[in-house]
Amino acid sequence: MESTKIIKHVDRLGRFKLPTEWLNMYDIKPNSKVKLTRGMARIVVEPVEHKCIFCLSSENIHTFKDKFICNNCSKEIKELKK
Ligand SMILES: [Zn+2]
Known part of the structure; x- marks a missing residue:
């Protein structure tokens, strides 16, 4: 290349x-x-590489309050609030 x-x-x-x-x-x-x-x-x-602050996954990452979090952990946190 x-x-x-x-x-x-x-x-x-x-x-x-x-x-x-x-x-x-x-x-x-x-x-x-x-x-x-x-x-x-x-x-x-x-x-x-961006990694989730909770599970260290690098897939489906987004930011929340300047921290990287994956969709799975984000869903788990939402479930805790119910
Ligand atoms: Zn995660």
Whole structure:
């Protein structure tokens, strides 16, 4: 697979924006976390997999009060309230 290269301007605070297309491609959402790895001549940015705070599942995840929760745990919590 051929890699895609772009040049970005780094602002005075050391920030730059990843292309929206790339964010979508790797399912990186606003306020999510990414892992940075420093190599000999490059910096690698990887999405951090979102996991449910209760069961650690990574399927059917959504956010509630800035925490990740899966649909199953969400349903269980709703059942507790009844
Ligand atoms: Zn869960």
